[in-house]
Amino acid sequence: MGASHQSLLAGASIKRAKAGNGLWFKIKQQKILLLLLVPGLLYFFLFSYVPMYGILVAFKKFRMQAGHPFWSSVFTAPWAGAYGLDYFKAFINGPYFWMLMKNTFLLGFYSILFGFPIPILFALLLNELRNRYYKSFVQTVSYLPYFLSIVAVVGMMKLMLAPDTGIVNVLLVKLGFEPIYFFGLPGWFRTLFVSSHIWKDLGMGAVIYLAALSKVDAEQYESAVLDGATRLQQMWNITLPAIKPVVVITLILGLSHVLGVGAEKIILMYSPLTYDTADVFSTYVYRQGLVNMDFSFGAAVDLFNSVINVFFLVSANYLAKKITEESLW
Amino acid sequence: MVRDTSVGSRILDIVIHLVMILVIVATLFPVLNVVAVSFSSPENIASGQVALLPKGFNLSAYHTILFEDVHIPKSFLNSVFITLIGTAVNVLMTTITAYALSKRYLVFRGVFMTYVVIPMFFGGGIIPLFLVVKTLGLVGSFSSLIIPYLISPWWLIIMISFFRTFPIELEEAAKIDGCGDLGALVRIVLPLSTAAVATIALFYAVSYWNSFFPALMFLNDYAKYPLQLILRDIVLQNTLADQLASQGNAALANDLQESITPQSVQYATLVISIVPMLIVYPFIQKYFVKGIMIGSLKG
Numbered sequence A: 001m002g003a004s005h006q007s008l009l010a011g012a013s014i015k016r017a018k019a020g021n022g023l024w025f026k027i028k029q030q031k032i033l034l035l036l037l038v039p040g041l042l043y044f045f046l047f048s049y050v051p052m053y054g055i056l057v058a059f060k061k062f063r064m065q066a067g068h069p070f071w072s073s074v075f076t077a078p079w080a081g082a083y084g085l086d087y088f089k090a091f092i093n094g095p096y097f098w099m100l101m102k103n104t105f106l107l108g109f110y111s112i113l114f115g116f117p118i119p120i121l122f123a124l125l126l127n128e129l130r131n132r133y134y135k136s137f138v139q140t141v142s143y144l145p146y147f148l149s150i151v152a153v154v155g156m157m158k159l160m161l162a163p164d165t166g167i168v169n170v171l172l173v174k175l176g177f178e179p180i181y182f183f184g185l186p187g188w189f190r191t192l193f194v195s196s197h198i199w200k201d202l203g204m205g206a207v208i209y210l211a212a213l214s215k216v217d218a219e220q221y222e223s224a225v226l227d228g229a230t231r232l233q234q235m236w237n238i239t240l241p242a243i244k245p246v247v248v249i250t251l252i253l254g255l256s257h258v259l260g261v262g263a264e265k266i267i268l269m270y271s272p273l274t275y276d277t278a279d280v281f282s283t284y285v286y287r288q289g290l291v292n293m294d295f296s297f298g299a300a301v302d303l304f305n306s307v308i309n310v311f312f313l314v315s316a317n318y319l320a321k322k323i324t325e326e327s328l329w
Numbered sequence B: 001m002v003r004d005t006s007v008g009s010r011i012l013d014i015v016i017h018l019v020m021i022l023v024i025v026a027t028l029f030p031v032l033n034v035v036a037v038s039f040s041s042p043e044n045i046a047s048g049q050v051a052l053l054p055k056g057f058n059l060s061a062y063h064t065i066l067f068e069d070v071h072i073p074k075s076f077l078n079s080v081f082i083t084l085i086g087t088a089v090n091v092l093m094t095t096i097t098a099y100a101l102s103k104r105y106l107v108f109r110g111v112f113m114t115y116v117v118i119p120m121f122f123g124g125g126i127i128p129l130f131l132v133v134k135t136l137g138l139v140g141s142f143s144s145l146i147i148p149y150l151i152s153p154w155w156l157i158i159m160i161s162f163f164r165t166f167p168i169e170l171e172e173a174a175k176i177d178g179c180g181d182l183g184a185l186v187r188i189v190l191p192l193s194t195a196a197v198a199t200i201a202l203f204y205a206v207s208y209w210n211s212f213f214p215a216l217m218f219l220n221d222y223a224k225y226p227l228q229l230i231l232r233d234i235v236l237q238n239t240l241a242d243q244l245a246s247q248g249n250a251a252l253a254n255d256l257q258e259s260i261t262p263q264s265v266q267y268a269t270l271v272i273s274i275v276p277m278l279i280v281y282p283f284i285q286k287y288f289v290k291g292i293m294i295g296s297l298k299g
Helices: A002-019 A022-029 A031-059 A070-076 A086-093 A097-115 A117-127 A132-147 A150-160 A167-174 A186-214 A218-226 A231-255 A263-269 A272-278 A281-291 A295-324 B007-038 B042-046 B060-068 B071-101 B109-121 B126-135 B143-149 B153-164 B168-176 B181-210 B213-218 B227-246 B250-256 B263-298
Strands: none
Touching: A022 A031, A031 A070, A031 A086, A031 A295, A031 B071, A031 B109, A031 B126, A031 B143, A031 B181, A070 B126, A086 A097, A086 A295, A097 A117, A097 A186, A097 A231, A097 A272, A097 A281, A117 A132, A117 A186, A117 A231, A117 B007, A132 A186, A132 B007, A132 B263, A150 A186, A150 A263, A150 B007, A150 B181, A150 B227, A150 B263, A186 A231, A186 A263, A186 A272, A186 B007, A186 B263, A218 A231, A231 A295, A231 B007, A263 A272, A263 A281, A263 B213, A281 A295, A281 B126, A295 B126, B007 B263, B042 B263, B060 B071, B060 B263, B071 B109, B071 B143, B071 B153, B071 B181, B071 B227, B071 B263, B109 B153, B126 B143, B126 B213, B143 B213, B153 B181, B168 B181, B181 B263, B213 B227, B227 B263
């Protein structure tokens, strides 16, 4: 490190006399590196920063004009109402607002309530396995669902839960129950959503806890055993404190997503039959914004949702700092 | 280590083994069931006879998929194509960007770093993204599935910290021997980075193979659909139509699907879509696990 700096600086100072400008010389000297950066910078500009500018769509009466790039159409479009808030007002006063709020919150809340502790428990129990091969076999099996596409996972559920031929309903009938039309009943949606989420992410979710656990010094356990601690006491007093920082950070990130349930999985799972419990902000954005091409309204709903998410993230972080002295920032 | 042989410890062991068996069964049963049904005869499927082993072994569903229905082989090839090209381009973009940003002496490095990190936390949302892709004229082509997703900031950051672990003397020596920055990257750094490059390639490849949402947003031509979108049409829309039909809602069911695909074909399509993952995942999972561990413990 020192060597490179010196040689660079030496090179720079020799030529600085000629070039007259250190910065300009450096740029010339690093032109290959800078050229390597150009495609990446351009990519982030086009697909991250231009869309950020595109948020203006939510505040304007935007129409896609043929032959014009959207950024100029946004620029010339009139503001939506006095403060550009017409679409927000229409959404908040609209008939769907509270239903979407409730569905989004409940799906996110149940996902955390059940989905958050289970990988931790799994990691703790897995960590107790002494046989290395058995342990890695269970782990390898548990990763499998993570690699399946969300379409395949929902597809499997739909096939296995199908009313006439799915194995679940076949078993129900054999046991003397009525078959259940799982995907047609609003009352089942949340259960299906959360349980499939747990099924898919259990193995990978446990990985970061296992990583934290692998750092615990074996001597701690040995001295605990000498002091007569039971295995549950060891778990409680050594293992859990060791993973506490990771637990808190995962929880903060999870809480920030309470209202951030993504559209992808729900779009695959829901139908007009189950909108009552399944429709959330992001699916509404997709339907109104992209399917019905009401760009301004869709963008307004999306922005509203993002703002609430940031609020949740900040609050969760603040609370975590107060209570556990761990935080993201 | 002293073995704990108390009653409490034995009970704990039993609980642990029960949980592990539960996890194994819960994970494998759905996959085995779907595979078994896909190889069974239509009569046995319709009467719901199949659990873990095929009943009335039958390949007609696969015959239909592979030789009669052109969409599935076509979409399979589309997915292979998108995955190969997308992964190659993403790896190239991520590598060169990370390499330049990993140089501590790079001019304006702080500015560039801030610039690439901000998109990890803020975004415009899907509507503005759609408008950008549409304005650029990418809608309807394969490039709309790749170009908007060229670099994942997450993997960029991991690659940057990986390149930083290289001793600077290595490249110094290369430069003294007359290598430029590009030469050092191609001849020194990349050959020593195959494990890291392979890891991000795997991540990108799996996410390309499994993605359906960009295709749903940006493609309108059935012939260009990737496998996941065909799978959605064949399995998801059909089971819904099925369901509506069995609830007596025939009109709505007909709206959804003109003709309902036979169950055996739905199962077989699902199997075709997951087979590549079933084959590769035991080999690549350790890279993923390592990658996730590195990523999580850095923060």
